[in-house]
Amino acid sequence: xxxxxxxxxxxxxxxxxxxxxxxxxxxxxxxxxxxxxxxxxxxxxxxxxxxxxxxxxxxxxxxxxxxxxxxxxxxxxxxxxxxxxxxxxxxxxxxxxxxxxxxxxxxxxxxxxxxxxxxxxxxxxxxxxxxxxxxxxxxxxxxxxxxxxxxxxxxxxxxxxxxxxxxxxxxxxxxxxxxxxxxxxxxxxxxxxxxxxxxxxxxxxxxxxxxxxxxxxxxxxxxxxxxxxxxxxxxxxxxxxxxx
Amino acid sequence: xxxxxxxxxxxxxxxxxxxxxxxxxxxxxxxxxxxxxxxxxxxxxxxxxxxxxxxxxxxxxxxxxxxxxxxxxxxxxxxxxxxxxxxxxxxxxxxxxxxxxxxxxxxxxxxxxxxxxxxxxxxxxxxxxxxxxxxxxxxxxxxxxxxxxxxxxxxxxxxxxxxxxxxxxxxxxxxxxxxxxxxxxxxxxxxxxxxxxxxxxxxxxxxxxxxxxxxxxxxxxxxxxxxxxxxxxxxxxxxxxxxx
DNA sequence: CGACCTATTGATACGTATCAACCCGAGTGG
DNA sequence: CCACTCGGGTTGATACGTATCAATAGGTCG
Numbered sequence: 001x002x003x004x005x006x007x008x009x010x011x012x013x014x015x016x017x018x019x020x021x022x023x024x025x026x027x028x029x030x031x032x033x034x035x036x037x038x039x040x041x042x043x044x045x046x047x048x049x050x051x052x053x054x055x056x057x058x059x060x061x062x063x064x065x066x067x068x069x070x071x072x073x074x075x076x077x078x079x080x081x082x083x084x085x086x087x088x089x090x091x092x093x094x095x096x097x098x099x100x101x102x103x104x105x106x107x108x109x110x111x112x113x114x115x116x117x118x119x120x121x122x123x124x125x126x127x128x129x130x131x132x133x134x135x136x137x138x139x140x141x142x143x144x145x146x147x148x149x150x151x152x153x154x155x156x157x158x159x160x161x162x163x164x165x166x167x168x169x170x171x172x173x174x175x176x177x178x179x180x181x182x183x184x185x186x187x188x189x190x191x192x193x194x195x196x197x198x199x200x201x202x203x204x205x206x207x208x209x210x211x212x213x214x215x216x217x218x219x220x221x222x223x224x225x226x227x228x229x230x231x232x233x234x235x236x237x238x239x240x241x242x243x244x
Numbered sequence: 245x246x247x248x249x250x251x252x253x254x255x256x257x258x259x260x261x262x263x264x265x266x267x268x269x270x271x272x273x274x275x276x277x278x279x280x281x282x283x284x285x286x287x288x289x290x291x292x293x294x295x296x297x298x299x300x301x302x303x304x305x306x307x308x309x310x311x312x313x314x315x316x317x318x319x320x321x322x323x324x325x326x327x328x329x330x331x332x333x334x335x336x337x338x339x340x341x342x343x344x345x346x347x348x349x350x351x352x353x354x355x356x357x358x359x360x361x362x363x364x365x366x367x368x369x370x371x372x373x374x375x376x377x378x379x380x381x382x383x384x385x386x387x388x389x390x391x392x393x394x395x396x397x398x399x400x401x402x403x404x405x406x407x408x409x410x411x412x413x414x415x416x417x418x419x420x421x422x423x424x425x426x427x428x429x430x431x432x433x434x435x436x437x438x439x440x441x442x443x444x445x446x447x448x449x450x451x452x453x454x455x456x457x458x459x460x461x462x463x464x465x466x467x468x469x470x471x472x473x474x475x476x477x478x479x480x481x482x483x484x485x486x487x488x
Numbered sequence: 489c490g491a492c493c494t495a496t497t498g499a500t501a502c503g504t505a506t507c508a509a510c511c512c513g514a515g516t517g518g
Numbered sequence: 519c520c521a522c523t524c525g526g527g528t529t530g531a532t533a534c535g536t537a538t539c540a541a542t543a544g545g546t547c548g
Binding site: 433451466 | 527528
Binding site for chain 2: 073074080094151
């Protein structure tokens, strides 16, 4: 099931080197991190850790997609975090997990045992600085997401999600917004439903409707082409104002 | 409208001294902060800053309640942050606001101009450490909130909100959970609706229903007595597991 | 080929939104 | 001191969007 994933040994060749928690570390700091890291892989569907567990590591996602999920007493599931490569798992200073961490696809993690990582945090201002930056970015993203969950229609939710994946798939500099764009949905319909606070049936129906309306084309189940990203964004319900 | 609020001049007598961003500062660091702080008040309903504005300060809430809000293009409003005393406003390293900041009641802020505060961050490890801690706490809270917005029923949303206010109103140590508890709702019905992703009418109806069911008693509009907090919590939809 | 999993499509139910009327207390002005 | 207005809140009737229940389709693997 899990295809063999390459093992990266040198941080300098790491694909997430410039976006992850180590992004602003200098060569010396990187050396120190390099000494305590280890890689770990999970296959799609596996849970990486469960709510209430003591997780004695923190990690960066090197490849694949993980999700954070919360569940009601009677089993309704809400995704509360979508973690793509370079995103960070775990909370320094606290080992008790607040949510389930799931591998949405095959996932490779660059892990650090909690203790040595926390010690490094104390000695490495760059590291804590970058972690704060990332936490605040996630907080902003979480707030966008709350608007989506609380106030958007099913159609707006789907278009917003596709736009989110577009934005994470293209570097802003190299994106050609006036040409058709193509993305791979990183998660299944069920995971999308859990992300968006919908049922799988509603997700499916809305995707069909967007296809019918010519806003997207679908090849297979996961591959989406957006003929005009502006047309799609006009359906997200978002204020146009370009912030951030 | 805005009653006169006391002006605090010494950090040592500040009511939020031990919970705010300055909580883990020592006397010397506090002195430095004290030198650059200034107080500012807003009256209920005023907006403190709007999305897209450049906010050249950061601040702690000393008294009152503020909210962060996001709005769709056609005016639907979702609250994305509920800021109570000791909570922090603003983002070091970025002046462009991602959301509107509103005074939900009369509010007193302890403000710092952005530049000197950011300089202090660089020289004061305790400060950045505490800020990271607070950002991660808010992230956890935001994720609970996402479960609420995405998957909970109206009744569960209301009971969850009341429980949230209970938890913020009583220090865990001094709370007597087996006795009736009394709180003041810090925000209007409309603000509750925007917090919970509901309409004001639904909020009103659910409160009436909880009253009818004997789970709460209401005096006036804002004062709520909870005869049995466990009964109320049984209605929140939350997994009982005590985490965090 | 059959079993299984994911996704799609259809019919209906239900929860919350919407539209509308009304209530209540506080301010305001005659 | 009463009539009026205004904002916030409650209650009622109905509409509508999404959930639910159910059947079917398509792809993959044994």
